Amino acid sequence: MRWYGSAYDTVTLAQIRQIPGVTGVISTLYDAAPGEVWSRERIRALKEEIAQSGLHLSGIESVNVHEAIKAGSPDRDRYIDNYIETLRNLGQEDIHLVCYNFMPVFDWTRTELARVRPDGSTVLAYTQDAVDALDPEKMFDSIAGDTNGAVMPGWEPERMAHVKELFEMYRDVDDERLFANLQYFLERIMPVCNRYDIRMAIHPDDPAWSVFGLPRIIINKENILRMMKMVDDPHNGVTFCSGSYGTNPENDLPDMIRSLKGRIHFAHVRNLKFITPSNFEEAAHLSSDGSFDMYEIVKALYEIGFDGPIRPDHGRMIWGETAMPGYGLYDRALGAAYINGLWEAVEKAGKS
């Protein structure tokens, strides 16, 4: 389970501990700004708090990458140095998995945070027409009313106040330049990753295409394999997020998983329901509630020998819960139970 820390999350570690089969959490220092060095003391305090609840810290999601690194600005080396120091501190505290993304300006993008489904649950949803009609600077205002008081990852008000400057930074950055900036970053961090055996796991762009004219590259099989070859080291790996790659119905998810054998270090498993090819809403994890064959996704992960952490992803808001959109307890707990059921079935079928 993803957990945002006791200062930010409505879900407690004690609750997570009671979900069958959940042994660890993926967490972060939610208040650390991108580019800031994480001290060993703070990392250790997070680890210890989690250990006291009977769980363990399975990895970090995310250590955010400063915009200067993504945009390739002249001051990027300073921020990469800080990133390396954070990785070293994590390695020295025995943390070996780091999720990150390389999306310019915006993190994941949705146009609604509480679309009501026929069963009365509410979910995150995306409509391309709504994005096309929106000024990016208004994007933040348009969703800010629906966050249930939570600060949404990647949508922090301080960042959104500077959205114009952020767009300016990327004026000359196209897909090729973004690939080059990613390569530069990876080549610089690989030595510390090798030294401390830290598996870097890039999260796909969500949705898996360009929004607001900004470049986006971690979107399909071709690009992700290009990235794997570009820095051909097992520590340069992937977070396989079915709900993000799956935003593009052209992406064959089980086939992508098989093509990434040995390089998937972390898995986010969730389902989406397509209304039209550019209009989707999040669904329950169960295959029949959405558009993906979740059994085939779990089976592909099992067959490639995936042994990293796997977690349910965004859940629906159900049973009157109030929480950060996508990150309530109840539906993610149902998702975890379902994924565990699929895994057990696949594993036993594989042995019979």
Ligand SMILES: [Mn+2]
């Ligand atoms: Mn994800």
